[in-house]
Amino acid sequence: MANLQYVGFTTTLTTIAAACMLAGCGGSDSGTSTSAPGAQVKISGVVNSTAYTPGSTANPTLAAGYIKGATVCVDSNNDGICEASENPVTTDANGKFTLTVSAVGPIIADISSSATNTASGAAVTAHEILRASLAQVTEQQAAGLVVVSPMSSEVQRMVEDNNTSYQTEKANLASRVGVTAAQVLGDLTTLTGTAQTLAVTEANALNNRYVYATKKFDNKELYPDALAVPGGDPELASLAVSSATNTVTTDTRQPITFLQAQQAAFNVEGIPRYDSVFIVMLENKGTTTILGSQYAPKINGYLQAGNQFTSYYATGNPSEPNYTALGGADDWGITDDSQWNCDATGANAVQDLPVPDNTQPGLANSPFTTTCTQASGINHNIVGRANLFTALSSKGLRWRTYSESMNPGQDFRTDGIADSAVTATDHVYAPGTLAGNTTAIGNAALTLPMPAGLYKTKHHPGMAYQNVRSAPEWKFSNRTLGGGQWDAVLTSGTKYAVPAGYNVDQFGSDLQSGDVGQINFLMPDQCDDMHSIGVTGTVSGGGTGTASDCSGNNIIVRGDNYVDYLVKKIQASPLWANKQKRIAIVLMFDEGTATTGHNSCCGWVPGSSGAAASTSTNPLSKGTNGQYAQDTSIHNYNFGNHGHGESIFVVLTNQASAPTKVSDSDAYSHFSFVRTLQDMFQLADPTDDSTYMNRSKYTEKFIAQNILNLPEYQSSADTHFDSVRPMNHAYVIPATYRELQSSDVTTAAQVGPDATQKGVWAVK
C-alpha cells in the first residue's frame, strides 16, 4: 500500500482497514486476478454520467453522458483512492480510458470538480468516486468495454452488503431497474427508449447516493451517523439534556472507511433506502379508536402482520396544519382548514396567478374564493420554504399525490363540489360484514348524488407551499385515486368539462407501469378516509336518506375496507412483486383526538401555545452568518395548539427478509416522519442540521445547542420526548423509563425498552 497523497486525499490506517474488510468479505470477486509475471493487459472502457435538468412538466428530465477528465485506475489495494503508484489515467472527451496494467483488477473512477459531465456540458460540482468490481472488469474487459457508472458501483455495493456474487447482484440490479443484465452495466448512452429512461432514472438516484458516500469518506465523518448509534445519540453526553433519558455517555465512533461510506449512503441515519413509499392518509382517529376495534378488523390485521410505531403524535389540530407539517415539517402557524390564499399578503402573496376561481376558463363552477381575509390574519400561503416535494424534484426524484373523488376537469387547487348528475347507490353491508351486524346495514334503494367536499385541499400535504403549487410538475404529479363510491359515473360530471380520456384511477395505472413517485401520498375522499361529511340522497319510492357509512362508527368500517382495497391493490402490483425494488406502505392518520396528557412530542412543546405565550416561539433558521436565529417573519406562530394526540402507524414492506411484528414505542411526530423520509431518500445530511427542513432539524442536540433561542424548550423534564429523531429504533429506552402518553392511548404505559430494537423500516 502506498502512503502517498493523491487528489487531495491522505491514505490512513482507515484505508488499510477498508482493504482488509474488502478482502475479507468479497470472496473471489475481490483483489486482482493472477496473471503471468511481466505480462501487460489493456483495459478499455468509459465512465458514464447522468445529468438532471430542472423544469420538466412531467417526470424529471434526465440525460446520460460521460465524464471527461475522470481519474481512472486499477485500485489494486481496494482503498477507494487512485494512488500514483496505481498509474491512473484520465478519461477523454468521450469518457474513454485505457489502462495498461500488469493484472486485471477492480477499477475506480475519481470524478473531481476538474472533470466535465458531458450529459450537462458543465463542470462536475461534487466529488464522486465510482468503481467497477474485478468480476465486472474481467467480464467486460474481454468484450473490450468496461463501463464505470453508478450502476457498477451499486452492483459491487450490493455484493458486499448481501455477501453474494457479481452475477447475482447484476441480475438483481437489472431486475430492480427493469432492463436486461447486459443493459444494466452497459454504456447508458447507448440504451434507447424505455430501457434508457429506466436506467438513467436509477443511475441518477444512485449518483446522488455515491456523491454523498464520497462526501462522507472525504470528510472522514464518524461512523455511523450520530442518531443511528445503538442506544442513543453519543453527542449528547456533554450537553444539557435529561440524564434519565440519555444513558450513552461516550462516543466510540471512528472515522468512516470507504466501504462503510458506500453502505452508509444507502442507510442515512439508519433509515434504509426505499424505492417508493405509499403513504395512506386517514383522518382523525386516536389509537384507542382503531386498535382492536371491531370496526377496523383489516387495519388491525395489518398492524399485527406488519410493523408499527406505537407512540406516533400529530402536530396540530385540525387537518391543514397536520398535512402541511407532513409536507414540510412545520405548520407555519396555520391553525385552521382555510383556503391556501387566506391572508397571503406582502411577501406571502399568492404567485400562481390567476387563482382558480370561477372567472377562469372552464372553472365556472369553481368554489374558490378569490380573496380571503380572516380575523387572526394568519398567512396560509407558505412561500419559499423547504418541503418534501421540491426537495425530491431538485434531485431528479419524483413525487406523486393521489387523491380520490375529484370532479373530473376541476383544478387541483380547489375543493371538490357537489354534482347531482353523478350518483351512486348507498353501500349495503350484508350481515356479518360490519362489526358483526346481524341484519343488513344500508339501503340499496337510496341514491346518493356526489356531495361537495369529497376532495379537500386541506388534505393535500403540498397545497400550502407556493413553490409546490408553482412547480412545473404540479399538474403532472397530482393524480387520481380510484376505488370511490362515485367512480363509475364520475366522467358524467356536469360541473366541469370532463377531459378526454379521463382516468379516474391513475394510481392503478401507475402501479401497473411502475411510474410512481419516491414519495406517494394517497388521500382517500372524506368518506373513505374516515373523516365524515354529510351525504344524503333520495330513496326510490319516496323519502330521503343518509349514506350508511359516511359517519359514526360505520365510517370506520368503510375506511377499513378502503385501506384494505388499497393495500391489496399495491400488493398485487408488479411493482410490489419486484422484490429488488424496496416498496413500503404506510397506514397513518393525520391526527388523533387526545384531550389530555401529552398531546404532542418531538418538535413541539404544547405548553407554549396560546395568545398567552409570553415567549416568542418562532422557529429557528440559519442566517447568512451561519448562526441560528428566530424567524420572526411568521405571524401568529405562537398560537398553534401543538399536537392532537396519538394514532396508529403501520408500516408494510415488500421485503421478504424484513423483520415483521416490530413495535417501536419511542416517541415520534410528523416532524420525525418528515426527517425519516429525508433520510430514506437522502435529501439531507445528518452532519448539517440546516439541511433538514424546518422543524425536522429539532433534534435533542440541536435544541440543546440552541436553547437560548428556544425558550419553549427550557426547563424541560424530558428533553428526549421533546425532540425530533429519525424513526430508526436506534434509541434504547432506559430500563426505568415510563413512557409518556396522550389520552389516545389507554394501554398501560410501557416501562423500559422495547422487546426488540429492530428497525420498523429494516429490510433484512
Added chain:
Amino acid sequence: MPNLFRIALCLLPLALAACGGGSDSTTTSTSAPATTPAPTATTASAPLSLAAQVGDKLFFDATLSGSGKMSCATCHDPNYAYAAPNNLAVQLGGTDMLQPGTRAVPSLRYKEFTPPYADLLDNPDGVSVPGPGGGFTWDGRSPTLADQTSIPLLSANEMANASPADVVAKVKAASYAPLFLQAYGSDAFTDTTKAFGYIQAALQAYQMEDQSFHPFSSKFDLYVANKIGGNMTAAELRGLSVFTDANTGNCASCHYQGAGLNGSSALFTDFSYENISVPRNMDIPANQNASYNDMGVCGPLRTDHLPTSLGAPNAFCGLFKAPTLRNVALRGAFFHNGVIHTLYQLVHFYNTRDTNPEIWYPTVGGTPRTTPDANFPTYGLITTQYTGGTVQKFNDLPAAYLGNIDPQMPLDSRAAGSTPPMTEAQMSDLICFLNTLTDGYQPPANPPTHGTCVD
C-alpha cells in the same frame, strides 16, 4: 433533576431586566448578529400596545363609575384570576354601591379564544355536534370583549355610569387622557360615540395583550408541557382520569381541555351552553320575586332568544355557559347564580343532584326531623332531613323547560336513592386535579411525599 434544557433560565431574567421598560425590546442582550433573521426577546412579554396601556389605566380606574368607588378590578380582581375577591353570590354596585347584581362574577382570564355566540357553533372537540356556544357573559349576549365592556360600565347595578358620554367625560378628565389621545389621535374625544368605542377597544386590547389575563402558569401547564415540576401526583392523575372519564366525572365533555379552535388548547371550556338547572339562590335579591327566572340564553337579560310567551317551547331556556375551569379553586361562588361556595360542595352537587335531590332543592309539605339519619349527607345546601313532603327539584326552571336539561354524565337524571356516578375517593381526587389548574404555581422545593392529593 439536573442537566436539562435550563441553561437559559437564570440568564433570561437578566436580559429582561436589561431591556425592560422601554418599548423596544425586540432584541435581548444575547448575541444579535447583524443578519436576518435577528433573534427576538425570548421570555420577555411583548410590551403592551398604546391601546392596551390605556386599557390598563381604564381597568383600574374607580372614577369610571357612578359611585366613584368601582373599577373593573373591583369585581374582577387580578388576585383572584380576575374574578370576585369574595364568596358573595352577587356583588353590590350602583351609584350608592348598594345595588345587588343578578349573577356571579365570571373570571376574565382565558377569554382571548372565545368566538362570538352562535346557535350552531362548531364544537372545538371536533366530535360533538354543533350547538349554542361562544360569546361573553353567562348568556353569550355580547360578541366580543370590547362590546361586553358596555354592560358593566352602564348597568345601574354595576358601575352605573349614566351614559357612554358620561364615561367619555370621565376619561377625558383622567390623568391618562394624554395617553388616550396618543393612542387614538388628538381628536379622539371629539366624537363621543367613537371615543366610547375607543374605550371599549382599549379594555379589550388590555385583556388580550396583558400576560396576566392568560398566564398558563398552573401545575397542569407544567405537566402538559413536560416541564420540570410538572409531575402530577398519583391522586392528581386519578383526578384527571375522573375529569375525562365519560362514565364518572365526564367534566371534560363541556370543560374541554383538548386542542380547540384557532390554535387554542387546554382552555377547560368548549364555549358551549348547557342547562343543568342548579338550585335557585335565594341570596340573590332578584330571586325573592317568584315570577323572576334567570333563564340564560332565553332571557331575560338576553333578549334575542326570548320565548314567545312564558312557557312556550324554547330550547334555549335555562342554558348557561360552561366557564373555563382554570383557577376554579380560587372562586368563592360557583355557577351563574353563585349558589355553591366550595369546590367540595360543587363536585358533590354534580354527583348527587339526582341521587339526593333533597339536599340541593327545598322540600315542601314535609316534616323536618330534629335529628337526621346518620347517613344523611351534610354537604348539601339543605341539611335538614324531612319526613314526607315533595322535593322541589329544578326549582329555578319553569316546568315547561325541564326537557332542556342536559342528560350527560354525571347529571344523567338517575333515580333518587340510586348509586351516584363517583365515589368519595374519586371526588377527592377530582378536587386535587382541579387544584392543579390554579395559575402561578411554583413547584415546592421539597414536594410532600404523602397527603390527600399525593398518595
